[in-house]
Amino acid sequence: MTDPNPDATAVESPTMTYREAMREAIRDALATDDRVFVMGEDVADYGGTYAVTKGLHEEFGRDRVRNTPLSESGFVGAGIGAALGGLRPIVEIMTVNFSLLALDQLVNTAATLLHMSGGQFDVPLVVRTTTGAGRQLAAQHSHSLEGWFAHVPGLKVVAPTTPEDARWMLPTALADPNPVIIFEHTALYNERGPVDPGLGPVDLERAAIRRTGSDLSIIASAGMVPKAVAAADRLTADGVSAEVIDLRSLRPLDIDTLAASLDRTHRALVVDEGWRTGGLNAEIAAGLTERCFWSLDAPVARLASAEVPIPYAKHLETATIPQVDDIVASARALVGDR
Amino acid sequence: MNDSAELDQSCFDYLLPSLGADMDEGRVVEWRVAVGDTVHRGDLMAVVETEKSDIDIEIWHDGVVEEFLVEIGELIDVGTPIIRLRHLEADGGAAETAGAPSSRPSRPAPPPAGAEASAAPPEVTVAPPDASVAPPEPTPIAGTDRRVPASPYARRLAAERGLDLATIEGTGPRGAVIGADVRRIATPPVASASTTAPERQRTPASMRALIAERMSRANREIPHYHLARDVDVGALDAWLAERNANRPITERVLPAACLIRAVALAAAKHREFNGAWVDDHAEPAESVNVAMAISLRRGGLVTPHVEAADRRSLDEVMERLNELVAAARSGTLRASWMTGSTITITHLGDTGADLVHGIISPPQLALVGFGRSRRRPWVIEDLVTIRPIVTATLAADHRATDGAAGSRFLATIAHHLEHPEDL
Numbered sequence: 001m002t003d004p005n006p007d008a009t010a011v012e013s014p015t016m017t018y019r020e021a022m023r024e025a026i027r028d029a030l031a032t033d034d035r036v037f038v039m040g041e042d043v044a045d046y047g048g049t050y051a052v053t054k055g056l057h058e059e060f061g062r063d064r065v066r067n068t069p070l071s072e073s074g075f076v077g078a079g080i081g082a083a084l085g086g087l088r089p090i091v092e093i094m095t096v097n098f099s100l101l102a103l104d105q106l107v108n109t110a111a112t113l114l115h116m117s118g119g120q121f122d123v124p125l126v127v128r129t130t131t132g133a134g135r136q137l138a139a140q141h142s143h144s145l146e147g148w149f150a151h152v153p154g155l156k157v158v159a160p161t162t163p164e165d166a167r168w169m170l171p172t173a174l175a176d177p178n179p180v181i182i183f184e185h186t187a188l189y190n191e192r193g194p195v196d197p198g199l200g201p202v203d204l205e206r207a208a209i210r211r212t213g214s215d216l217s218i219i220a221s222a223g224m225v226p227k228a229v230a231a232a233d234r235l236t237a238d239g240v241s242a243e244v245i246d247l248r249s250l251r252p253l254d255i256d257t258l259a260a261s262l263d264r265t266h267r268a269l270v271v272d273e274g275w276r277t278g279g280l281n282a283e284i285a286a287g288l289t290e291r292c293f294w295s296l297d298a299p300v301a302r303l304a305s306a307e308v309p310i311p312y313a314k315h316l317e318t319a320t321i322p323q324v325d326d327i328v329a330s331a332r333a334l335v336g337d338r
Numbered sequence: 339m340n341d342s343a344e345l346d347q348s349c350f351d352y353l354l355p356s357l358g359a360d361m362d363e364g365r366v367v368e369w370r371v372a373v374g375d376t377v378h379r380g381d382l383m384a385v386v387e388t389e390k391s392d393i394d395i396e397i398w399h400d401g402v403v404e405e406f407l408v409e410i411g412e413l414i415d416v417g418t419p420i421i422r423l424r425h426l427e428a429d430g431g432a433a434e435t436a437g438a439p440s441s442r443p444s445r446p447a448p449p450p451a452g453a454e455a456s457a458a459p460p461e462v463t464v465a466p467p468d469a470s471v472a473p474p475e476p477t478p479i480a481g482t483d484r485r486v487p488a489s490p491y492a493r494r495l496a497a498e499r500g501l502d503l504a505t506i507e508g509t510g511p512r513g514a515v516i517g518a519d520v521r522r523i524a525t526p527p528v529a530s531a532s533t534t535a536p537e538r539q540r541t542p543a544s545m546r547a548l549i550a551e552r553m554s555r556a557n558r559e560i561p562h563y564h565l566a567r568d569v570d571v572g573a574l575d576a577w578l579a580e581r582n583a584n585r586p587i588t589e590r591v592l593p594a595a596c597l598i599r600a601v602a603l604a605a606a607k608h609r610e611f612n613g614a615w616v617d618d619h620a621e622p623a624e625s626v627n628v629a630m631a632i633s634l635r636r637g638g639l640v641t642p643h644v645e646a647a648d649r650r651s652l653d654e655v656m657e658r659l660n661e662l663v664a665a666a667r668s669g670t671l672r673a674s675w676m677t678g679s680t681i682t683i684t685h686l687g688d689t690g691a692d693l694v695h696g697i698i699s700p701p702q703l704a705l706v707g708f709g710r711s712r713r714r715p716w717v718i719e720d721l722v723t724i725r726p727i728v729t730a731t732l733a734a735d736h737r738a739t740d741g742a743a744g745s746r747f748l749a750t751i752a753h754h755l756e757h758p759e760d761l
Contacts, residue, residue, distance in 0.1 A: 266491050266517055297489040297516040336511040 014196075019189040021163035022052050022128075025170035026090060030060050033088060036174060039066040039075055040092030040128075049094050050130060050189055076102035076127065080110050080179075083125040088174050093129040095137075096145045096183065110179040111154030122177035126170070131159075132223045132273055133321050134187040139309035142317070144273040146183045146222070147280030150250040157251040158204050159183040159222040163193040165202065165248065172201040180204065183250075185223035185273075207254040209261065213243035215335055216267035219258055219284060221247035224271045224322060231327035240335050250280060258284065259291045266297035267334050273321055276304035303330045349404060351419035352383065357393050357673045363415050364388045366408055375403045376426070382672075383421060389548040391640055392669045393676060400426045488515035495520040512621070545638040556697050560615075561736040564695045565744045569752045571711055572725045577758040593711075594630070594685055595656035599761045600754035601706050602626045602647035602655075605681050608747040610739050612680045614701040620738035629679035629699070630659065632666040640666050641682055641699060642675040652761050686710060693729040703738045706751065707731040728755075 016024070029036045038053055044067045047054030057065040068075035072093055079091040093099045099106070110123045133142035150157045156178050160166045166184070173180035210225060211232050220228040225246045232242035243261055247254070262268050268288055272281035285300040306320045354364060368385040371377055382394045401423030408420045486503040488496070492515045496503050503515050506523055510516035574596060582590040605612040605626045613623040629643035642662045644655055665671045682699050685708045694707035709729045716725035730751055734744045754761060 266489070294490050294494045297491045297510060297518075298514075333511065336509065336514075336516075 014194050015192050016163055016167075016195050017189065018160075018163045018166045018184075018191045018193070019050065019052055021167040021195050022170070022184065023054065023056070024195075025167050026053065027056060027059070029088075029090070029170060029174055030056065030064055033174070035086065035088040036090065037064045037066065037082075037087060038090045038092065039068050039079065041068055041070055041094050043067060043092050048092060050184075050186065052128075052184075052189075053092070072098050072101035073105055076105040077109070079125050079127070080105060080113075080123055083123050083179075084113070084121055088124055088126070090126045090128060090170075090174070093127060095141045096129050096131040097140050097143055099127075099129050099145070099149075106149070106155065106179070106181070107152050111152050114178070115154065123179050124174070124177050125179040126173045127179070127181045129181065129183060130186050131183045132185040132187060133305075133310045133317055134223065136312055136314055136317060137186070138312040142186075142310035144222070144305070146181075146250055147272070147274045147283075149181050150253070150280055150283075152251075154178065155251060156180040156204060156249070157183070158249050159185070159247065161185070161188060161222060161225040161246050161248070163191065164195045164199065167195045168199050168202040169204060169248075172204050175201065176204065183222060187223045188226075191226065205249050205252055205254060207248055207257040208246045209243060209257070210246045211242070211244040213241040214265060215241045216269060216331055217243045217245055217258070217261040217265045218269050218271060218327065218331065219245045219247065220271040221250060221280075222273065224273050227322065227324050228271055228327055230324045231331065234324065234328050235331055238332065240331060242331055253284065253287065255284075255287050255291060258288060262288055262292045263295050266295055267301075268292075268296075269301045269303060269327070269330050269334055271322055271327055271330075272302065272304045274304060275307050276302060277307060279304055298334050298336075301330055301334045303327060349422055349424050350399065350401065351407070352397055352421040352423060354386065354414055354416050354418050354420050355395055355673055356416045357386065357388055357395070357676050361388050361416060363413055365411050365413050366420060367392060367410060369406060369410070370394065371403050371421075373403050373405060377401055377403060377423070386673075389545065391545065391634075391666075391671065393671050393673055395673050397423075399423070402426065486515060487512060489517065491517040492520050499523075549638060552700065553697050556700050560698050560700065562698060562733050563736045563741055563744065564731060564733050565741060565748055566693055566729055566731045567745075567748045567752055568714075569728050569730050569755050570716060570725045571728050571755060574755055574758040575711075575726055589653070591652055591656045592659075595652055595659050596755065596758060596761055597683055597685055597706075597708055598628050598630065598644055598647050598655050598659065599652050600751050601681065601683055602628050602644075603754050603761075604747055604750035605704075606648035607750055608743065610743060611704040611734060611747050613703055614680070615703060615735055615738060616701060620703055620735075623680040625678075625680065627678050627680045629682040629702075630662065631682060631684040632663055634667065640671060640676075641679060642666060642671050643679040645675075645678070681706070683708070693731050695731060696733040698733055698735060704732060704734040704744075704747075707733070730755075 026038060030038070038056065040048070042049055043053045044057040044062065044065050047057070053065060076091055076093070079089040082089045093102065106127070110125055113121045113123050131144050131146050133144070146157060146159060149155055156176060158169055158173070158180065160169045160182065169182065173182060211229055213232060218228045218232060225244065228244045232244050235242045243265055245258060245261055258268070270281040270284045272279055274280060276282070281302045281304050285302055288300050303322045303326055305322065308320060310320055311317050357364070364386045366384045367387045370382045370384055377383065377397055378400045379398050380396055383397050384395055385392050386395050404422040404424050406421055408414055408418065414420070487508065488503045489510060492503065495517055496506070499520065501520060501523055506515050506519050508515035509519055574593065578591060578593065578596070605628070609622040610620060612626050613621050625646050626648040627643040627645045628647040629641040631639050631641050633639045642665070644650070644658045644662070647655055650658070662675060665675070679699070679702065681702055682705045684694055684696050684705060686694055688710045690710045692712065693709040696705040696707045698705045707730070711726045711728045713724050714727040715722050716727060730748060732744050732748050
């Protein structure tokens with residue numbers, strides 16, 4: 001796990017976009033491990049719908065970067081077979097909405113084979129997919145369903161939010177003997193941030209405190225993290241000191257880090273781009289209430305998307321998912337008058 | 339015989355409950371149980387005379403009646419222990435010896451943590467058996483903290499420091515005591531007022547006196563505004579007639595139930611009219627508990643409520659209304675029907691006046707009045723026709739709301755009455 005990564009050739013600049021960081025992670029994996037290959041819809045000549053694999057087809061050839069038919073169940077199943085056969089597939093599913101076609105492969109096969117085989121067969125599969133709204137892609141391309149996968153024992157589910165995590169979570173995921181699903185939020189691809197080229201693989205289990213504070217803990221993941229940080233900045237002007245925690249890993253949930261923060265701040269606001277009912281936000285709120293009840297100064301609060309399909313119209317889409325203003329208002333309500 | 343030790347372990351005291359915002363004393367006029375009786379949650383324990391009326395009081399815990407702690411007719415403060423009960427789980431043999439006390443305490447001290455706090459701790463298993471997250475002892479805080487809004491963190495801190503939450507000013511949401519408020523307190527406060535304070539002399543209980551006091555206070559303190567709106571109840575009358583035609587008398591729905599439903603639905607939508615004025619702000623209530631003024635044949639009136647009237651069906655509201663009227667007229671109203679009203683209706687009935695400019699029942703925020711239904715010339719489109727008309731009025735607290743909001747509230751009520759099929 002402390003791979004020194006001596007071959008960080010293409011990285012000169014200390015900052016890069018999330019998209020570039022992810023591409024760099026895939027390129028590095030293809031270059032250093034010949035068991036690794038990429039497959040998915042339009043990942044080759046077209047470079048991927050979100051241009052993450054752009055250029056890799058030319059660099060590594062058609063065998064290592066492969067287009068698939070429009071059949072998520074088929075190519076995820078093929079990825080599971082390849083993983084069982086000793087390869088290290090990186091399977092791209094265009095959006096989490098389409099991943100539902102592969103739920104049987106992921107939930108019934110990938111997540112269970114180690115168990116069903118009495119410990120004989122690992123499934124070292126990595127699935128990358130996009131999640132989230134904000135780009136006017138309407139109700140069949142914009143949902144945040146990562147919480148569904150976080151429900152399933154046997155899967156690991158991560159959501160990198162910084163370019164550095166986008167760069168360095170992938171080698172950890174490829175080295176993991178379990179199936180790992182990486183959720184990339186569509187609104188993050190153009191976000192630019194520093195990436196330490198020599199950092200090496202990072203853990204997939206722990207949440208990260210992105211901003212420290214003392215009055216409340218804002219717990220967020222994926223596309224909600226930058227909004228939570230912006231909200232925390234705004235709250236400072238009101239004299240409210242908000243801590244922002246980036247979950248990073250949705251399964252397993254790092255409840256220890258969340259509880260430790262709550263023991264300092266005594267209030268928690270869970271911000272989730274998914275729906276509220278039965279959502280991951282509910283699991284976090286319940287877990288924190290069990291763990292931290294006698295440290296709470298307020299009920300654990302939740303802010304989630306409106307319970308509707310994500311609309312196409314810009315103003316409706318904006319109104320549907322939590323925005324900075326909403327996070328600020330929820331945080332103020334939680335803290336009370338001051 | 340060590341009374342207090344025994345009390346801690348196997349007995350609990352039942353306290354005189356407050357049966358309304360203005361009640362601070364009362365007298366037991368009749369026991370509804372006898373020593374040795376086993377009682378269960380919801381059972382009637384005694385008849386208590388308040389200034390307003392005689393009210394049956396219920397108990398919320400199971401137990402065996404051990405001893406009466408006050409005399410019939412004795413004027414006592416709210417919160418005074420009136421009956422000592424033994425927990426049902428307690429050893430039966432001990433009950434017999436304790437049933438014949440040789441030295442009864444002259445005036446028992448308040449129990450350690452109110453009548454309910456001595457119940458067994460919750461049986462829910464809390465996730466990790468980690469000492470740092472273990473809850474404090476179940477009864478660490480004396481006095482009336484059960485009614486103080488306070489966060490779990492504040493409760494833990496107060497318990498650790500032996501502080502009474504009731505004495506700490508809260509700065510959290512809705513005035514809740516939060517951890518920082520407890521940490522601000524340097525020294526433990528003095529104990530809250532003793533129940534052995536001298537009994538105040540009071541003029542004989544009289545409903546008239548209470549009404550006088552409440553209404554004077556309402557007119558003195560509440561800046562009322564009054565609005566009126568005529569409502570065509572023709573559709574309602576027809577709908578009710580058709581609905582009731584094939585039902586046995588006991589299942590028929592009276593217009594009063596429709597009024598309750600209409601007001602409840604409107605109050606659920608316009609929440610600023612549902613709740614209480616507390617200190618210097620309106621506190622909208624979660625539940626819509628619609629009180630109905632019921633006049634008594636012997637004079638005066640009572641205002642029991644239909645709890646959560648916005649979430650009950652029309653038939654359920656009617657059923658409860660029947661119960662309330664019967665109980666009011668027979669003097670057997672239950673305490674839980676009398677406390678916690680969030681809005682009141684006064685309905686003068688078909689022999690009453692055309693309209694009523696009501697007075698709000700403090701601390702509520704609004705009172706809705708309905709006059710008699712009368713046949714009036716009424717314009718529909720460009721035609722004058724004869725329709726049954728009821729004038730609905732609103733008396734509302736101008737500190738909490740303004741006339742425009744009041745107009746919308748009345749309009750919603752009218753809408754519901756004009757579309758009875760949705761009631």
